[in-house]
Amino acid sequence: MKIKVDVDLCQGHSVCLGECPEVFAVVDTDDGYPQVVVLVPSPGEGLRAKVEAAAKYCPNHVITVEED
Numbered sequence: 001m002k003i004k005v006d007v008d009l010c011q012g013h014s015v016c017l018g019e020c021p022e023v024f025a026v027v028d029t030d031d032g033y034p035q036v037v038v039l040v041p042s043p044g045e046g047l048r049a050k051v052e053a054a055a056k057y058c059p060n061h062v063i064t065v066e067e068d
Contacts, residue, residue, distance in 0.1 A: 003038050003051060006062040010036045013059050020050035042068070 003023065012034025016024040025037045043051060048065075055063035 001045075001048060001051065002042050002066045002068060003040075004064040004066060005036050005038055006064075007035055009060050009062045011060055012036065015057050015059060016054035016063060019054035019057060020047060022047055023051055024054060036062070 012026055014026045014034065016036055017026050023038065023040045023043050025039055026034050027037050029035050040047075051063075051065055055061075055065050
């Protein structure tokens, strides 16, 4: 699986970080706003449920899970 994030729409709510800290981080941009960073763009299947939960519960729906 591959993870895509629309960083232009991310508002840094950090829900993804709470659901799957192994894959996502939230950092401050140069403008001082929080934004998601994908630490592991192609995580293993063992993290699928957590990654899908992060995508599902993202308030702005900026996370997409694609198949390889």
